[in-house]
Structures are given as structure tokens and as C-alpha cells.
Amino acid sequence: MNIGIFTDTYFPQVSGVATSIKTLRDQLEKQGHQVYIFTTTDPHVEKNVYERNVFRFSSIPFVSFTDRRIAVRGLFQAYQIAKELNLDVVHTQTEFSMGWIGKFVARNLEIPCLHTYHTMYEDYLHYVANGKILKPVHVKQGTLAFCYHLTGVVAPSDRVLTTLTDYGVKAPIRVIPTGVNLHQYEQPDTANLRRQLGYAPDTPVILSLSRLAYEKNIKASITALGRILEQVPNAQLLIVGDGPAREDLEAQAQASGYNDHITFTGEVNNDEVFRYYHMANVFLSSSDSESQGLTYIEAMVAGTKIVVMTSPYTDELLSSRTLGVTFTTQDEMVTNVVDYLLHGDEEQDPDLLARKLAEISADTFGQHIIEFYQDAQASYEQSHEDTPDFSD
Numbered sequence: 001m002n003i004g005i006f007t008d009t010y011f012p013q014v015s016g017v018a019t020s021i022k023t024l025r026d027q028l029e030k031q032g033h034q035v036y037i038f039t040t041t042d043p044h045v046e047k048n049v050y051e052r053n054v055f056r057f058s059s060i061p062f063v064s065f066t067d068r069r070i071a072v073r074g075l076f077q078a079y080q081i082a083k084e085l086n087l088d089v090v091h092t093q094t095e096f097s098m099g100w101i102g103k104f105v106a107r108n109l110e111i112p113c114l115h116t117y118h119t120m121y122e123d124y125l126h127y128v129a130n131g132k133i134l135k136p137v138h139v140k141q142g143t144l145a146f147c148y149h150l151t152g153v154v155a156p157s158d159r160v161l162t163t164l165t166d167y168g169v170k171a172p173i174r175v176i177p178t179g180v181n182l183h184q185y186e187q188p189d190t191a192n193l194r195r196q197l198g199y200a201p202d203t204p205v206i207l208s209l210s211r212l213a214y215e216k217n218i219k220a221s222i223t224a225l226g227r228i229l230e231q232v233p234n235a236q237l238l239i240v241g242d243g244p245a246r247e248d249l250e251a252q253a254q255a256s257g258y259n260d261h262i263t264f265t266g267e268v269n270n271d272e273v274f275r276y277y278h279m280a281n282v283f284l285s286s287s288d289s290e291s292q293g294l295t296y297i298e299a300m301v302a303g304t305k306i307v308v309m310t311s312p313y314t315d316e317l318l319s320s321r322t323l324g325v326t327f328t329t330q331d332e333m334v335t336n337v338v339d340y341l342l343h344g345d346e347e348q349d350p351d352l353l354a355r356k357l358a359e360i361s362a363d364t365f366g367q368h369i370i371e372f373y374q375d376a377q378a379s380y381e382q383s384h385e386d387t388p389d390f391s392d
Contacts, residue, residue: 006102007093027366040069071097156292179365207280212243220286277302322349
């Protein structure tokens, strides 16, 4: 198949969506399919730099998310390119500019259009005028408008499925979690990384890895560190990533009185992220805004114990304490982090981990997406065969 992926977010931007798209592209190409990325321009990508099968369209920074982009032109150009490429399927990854361009292309080429709903927008309304303009009802209306006339929708988790169903989305929805390349997370040598960070080989390390955004609630992890240090005095909190909340988080760390136990690395190259998971003793997330939580899966693949906020998704993912636990209160967070730091090596179940990894592998993800494409093509062709032709 010739597959066109339409997205506002792509590398070198760092995000779970960009990582998911890269994983999807790699898996589709591994199965012999041709994949073409239709995305926005990026100030970190020179205009004359060749990117294989990537087409970029003029864009500007998105309101309130200045590190994200919105295409401002390219509708007919994208259609012409897609026509020449003889696309069989359009797969959109955004409900904004490139998503609508993708829908336009699919409709005019008369091919199926599938969509992955990555973001729980109700968790992000505070970014626009502090939540005073956009309300949850607007998210529902926007979602219904975009999902109208789609051939199918990919939900990365049951939480997304429930949300879309409650909104009233009529398109067929299939839950397909984004997978992880298991080979990428094979045990590396982390001794050098620990030395670079100033950690001893036995320093207990708590890892927070995400975009430093307010909805990630990293401030709660910093707040809890004081109580963790009372029981594990040499523990370190390593905060990996960058984003709009970084300055406030650094100020909080400075004012906490235990700033020497907190390290901010800034943005880390995606190809190096796996070293941080392996090096850490515990992965901690206070976020309650994840549609799937790709970092949770990455930490699990690395064999790192996980302590995350409770949700239907995380409760199902962490079905055993040998993988990780969820919490609802700060007391539970502190207790579980301390327990893993002191006794984490005792919690092992290789067979359970192997079964979980098979479920969340990139290979499984790619195969399920291909099956959805094939089913969507069959459904699309059947629906058009059933449509009367009044052209005569």
C-alpha cells in the first residue's frame, strides 16, 4: 500500500505523537509498504535538507503552543502530490491543519481516511486564555466535526475510546496502543551516563521524563521528594525534557531546600532516551492527562518499575506490582516510590513482563494498524458499491 500520514507534529519536534508516527512509519515500511509524511515546516529543519518521503508545508507557531506548528497553505499542493504518489490510504494524526488537509485529499482521491486521536484536549483548555474561552463542549463539537465521514478512528487506549463514544463519534473505533521497538530498549551500558550526571553506581534515581508542561503535574513529584528523602536520603530526582513549565519547575526546585537532589537535563535526543530509563530505579509520573502514556510503556520495556497516577489505562497496564503501581494520593506515591527504591530488585516476574512486552511491541502495533487499513479499504469499497450511480 501507499500510505499518506498527515500530521502537524513530526521530528525534530519532540513529543509522544512524533514518536508514535516514527514507530508506525518504521513498522509499515518493514512490512513492505510505502509511507509518505505530510507535515509542517520546522525552524530546526533547513529548507534544502532532503528528508526521505517527507513533504513539508508552510506553517506558523500554534497559539499558546509555540513549539507546535499549524500549516497555513498547501491544500491543493498536498492533493497534487498525493495524486502523483497514488495513495491508497490517508492516516491523519491531528485534528488541526494537516488533519483537514488529509481529509480533503482522501475525499478527492476517493480513498479511505483513518485517524488516530492522540490528545485529550479537555486537559489542555487552560492553555487558551486560562480556560475562559474554550470549554469541554467546544472540544466535543470540534471532535465530532473532524471525525465526521472518517473511515475509521484509532484510539490508543480505552480511555480515548470511552471519550469518543461519549462524544457521539459514529466512525468505527478500534483500540490500538502505540507499540515500542523492543530491540531499542535492550540493556545498554549506563555507567557512563551515571558518571556524567554525577551519580554513584548505587545512587537511587527517580526518573521523570516528559514534556515539561503544566498538565504533566511534575510539581507534585518535586513536592513529594522531601518526604522521599526522609526515608532514602541519597535519592535523586532526574527530570528529563523541556517545555513551557521548565522555568517554574526550576524555581520550585530552588526554593524546595533540596535542590542538590534534583537535576534538569533539558531535552534529550530521542535515540538516547532509552539509556535514561535503564539507568533509573523508578519511573515516576504525576500526570493525569495521558491518553495512553507512551513513556510508561517505554519504562516498562526497559524493566524499570513504574509509579503513576491511577486511571483506567494505567490500572490495566500495571496489572501486577512486579511491573509498577498506580496511586491516587501523595501518601501512596511516596510509599510506593520508597518501596521500589529500597526493594525494587525483589519485584520480578519475567514471564509476565514477556507477555506484556509482546502485547505492546512495535511489531504488534504495526500489524494491528495494517489490519485496520485492510478492513477500512474493504468497508470503503463496499460502501461505495452500495451507493447508487445517478450519473446517467
